[in-house]
Amino acid sequence: MNSLKLRTAGMAVSAAALSISLVACGSSGPAGTGASADSATMWGLTGGDQPVFQASVDSWNKAHPDSAIKLDFFANDAYKTKVRTAVGAGQGPTLVYGWGGGVLKSYVDAGQVDDLTGFLKDNPDVQGRYLPSILESGVIDGKTYALPNNKVQPVVLYYNKEVFEKIGAEPPKTWDELMALVPKFKDAGVAPFSLGGQSKWPDLMWLEYLVDRIGGPEVFANIAANKPDAWSDPAVIEALTKIQELVDAGGFINGFSSIAADSNADQALLYTGKAAMILQGSWIYQGMKKDAADFVSSGKLGYTPFPTVEGGKGDPANVVGNPSNFWSVSSKATEEQKKTALEYVKDGMFNDENVQSLIDSGAVPVVTGIEDKLAASPDKDFLTYVYGMAKDAPDFTLSWDQALSPAQGDAMLANLDQIFLKKITPEQFASTMNATIGK
């Protein structure tokens, strides 16, 4: 009797629990304008693109209250650490922000992101709007897993024209000119180069360009292909040696290894005149346009390609950086979320409004047929420069830390940091990195 009662009670409880969970499942209907727990989610990066993504999603949510998107922003370094943890936990966002390359491949290998090849086939308009070479960066083993979502990001050598005028110097065209400028700026009490060394990836821009100028893009292609001893290539050794010569000459600002690029402190040193030059991505133009509007609009900001190296094999028009950032669609998202995400990618992204707001923010969208719009922008000098740089580059090498596997990328950044600090020699760097090949 008693046990029977208990059992009935237990059944009632579990039935109640079941009905609760059923209700919970069935409630994913219209969610009003506010994004609900079932909405598609999107994580973006703080900084230059933040208002652009925000505006785009806001207007999407206004027009599509039934399939609203919830958008959150993270700082770059924090994002890179956390997104993987979240994706690994199966709780990443519906739209995963990425850079393509080795990190994307690891998501693909783990089955965490959806194959978008079919989506592109069904939507030729989407396929057609991108610059083809950039679309290619989201392809792994012949299938598309990531679609470009913002702007081309070549690495550019910026300089402070005012500081250059003060000492009567011209931006360097060759490595020797660059080295010759170092003592001049130092005598004038200005640091030749700003560098966000604590973030480590800005260090990498130096290595990427130098290796390309000295040995051409094949050198890194070999490394990325995991060829044995690829890091011992003479071009890598020479590039590292040149970096250490520049460090020895006092080329980088005092305290560079404690400056975080994440906090934009590196670019602040350029526009406050404490440093004459900085090698950074095209995206810092957006940041400076916001934080130092006068400096940019009064034409004090100069930009130039990375200098050539005498006797080097690389084409001076070659570019390193990020072809774009990308959206991938999480395989763990619900069908509803995926549908919303892809509809946004199709109609919400790179519509006229979005393209224009990207251009207004000081960036070059990765779509075709925007020459007129770029030319009409107040930032047309910089934008057409960047657009031309990306379009005319015989080779556009993806940032190495993104191209390689995460384990290799991390080891590379840590060891490169050691090079800048002169804790290891170029040969030690090469042998340590050779040991990571295939990891």
Added chain:
Amino acid sequence: MASTTQLPTTPAALPQPVTTRRRPPKLGRSRPNFLGGLGGWLWLAIIIVPVYYVVITSLKNQAGFFTSNPMLPPAEPTLDNYKLVLENDFAKYFTNSLIVTVGSVVPALFVAFMAAYAIVRGKGKFLSWTNNVFLLGLAIPLHATIIPIYWMITKAHMYDTLLALILPSIAFAIPVSVLILSNFMRDVPNELFESMRLDGCSDWAMMWRLALPMTKPAVITVGIYNALHVWNGFLFPLILTQSPDTRVLPLSLWTFQGEFSVNIPAVLASVVLATLPLLVIYVVARRQLLSGLTAGFSK
């Protein structure tokens, strides 16, 4: 906790908090100690300069920060930075921190108190084994287990919830809580328990009506100690949560640092705001807080 009926009233039997048990040594009665005084003021300077810098900088505007002398107070103090921080969901992070702290400390105290009572009053292999497990736990560096904890939390679908922070926080607060509580509980005279027992009280009643009031200073100590740890904890939130909805204050400081980019005054305003609640508690309850901590660790 309201029942005080069974409380013994003989003052001699009551263990007093250690701080009041003995008079402090009257070291200063003789000639003044100049060297000691000098050292004392020097250390004060070391403590105060960073605090002063944080406060004055948080009152500067960004342009002022780059151009003014970093150690001088701003010519035109502004609260804009505080406004900016408050507008950036500060209240939400504060609430999250509060939920996690209360949600961890209260259950931890509850289970640890029961365990301490059982360990001190009870006997048998099981309890002494339990005590050993907790002692062992004190020597485990918390960080070492974070990877399996991350795995467990994701498998339990608790990743990015406040519960993901609360559960391991409770577990890691238990060993030190049991240790301090049981040390205090041993000081409760056995006769009191016996007389209650003779009155027909159960262990459950003795625990709440005798042991708890008698070890109140220890309970407060343990509560404060754990609350400080959980409130200021960084590793669990860093690894086990993700979205702004579950962000707690220490993590928000770290993210503010990225989001406000070069706006150092705003970053430091967030530091001030995150510390303010504890500062208020400190000002209000300084005596209990300090004597509680002293009692717990210098016993």
Added chain:
Amino acid sequence: MSATTTTPPRAPAAKRATDTRRTLEKGPSGWLAVPALAFFMLFAILPLLGVLFLSFTRWDGLGEIKLDGLSSWNTVLADPVTGNALLVTAKIMFFSFIVQAPISLLLGVFTAASQKYRAALAVLYFVPLLLSSAAVAIAFKALLDPNFGLGPGLGLPLLAQDWLGNSDLVLFVVVFVIAWQFVPFHTLIYQGGVRQIPASLYEAAQIDGAGRIQQFFNITLPQLKYTMITSSTLMVVGSLAYFDLVFVLTAGGPGYSTRLLPLHMYLTGFKANDMGAASALGVILVVIGLALALFLQRLGGKNRNASQLEGA
């Protein structure tokens, strides 16, 4: 471990057991300890076994966990960064101890005295206790900035060093910031210890004509023996846990100069995504923690306070 740790608490318990057996039928039920034990087993002991298990696997945090024998251990033990992390950890442990211990002891004695101004100073001394490691690290990062921080502000070139970017200096800066944050806590412990020293000892010494310094060495120091052991254990074992402060302050840099063992584990696991190797590092961390606790336990001797010093 168990032999030494259980002796102190068991001695009084056993005595009480014989006392109470005469009057009481039985003590409280062991069930009262079960909730605490269950929590602790689930979220501390189980993960502890988990970390050992994971150290024999290969897992990138995304895909499947695959058994992989000793390969993670081989990676970790062959990696010079591991040795460096151990060295950095040992250095920070050593230097923080020799900086913090004397300062906390002296400040504890200083604040335990009865003068009003000392009590007032003590109120301010304890402010760092309230700040989170993240807050402390962010504040010092701004303060130590070579271009916008304290040095240029005071116009003292000596203070305008590249504190966090110079790999020879940064370790000492970290030690200093750790001391800034943790000395107040240890001062509190010593203050409590000093206040427990019976005043009669000092009175007797004064009658004998002992000076302040003699009193300090002949009475204060010996009387503080167990306080010192407690505080030292907390300091030493605690230095295995300086993760958040260093993570926010230097992220282990520049280079590897402040990459402590726990930080190295975190970066290996969550940045390089090698959870197997990170777990092996976790096991090393646990072994060191246990060994240190055991060692200090021995040092403490068979005193009642011995159980206290486990309070790491």
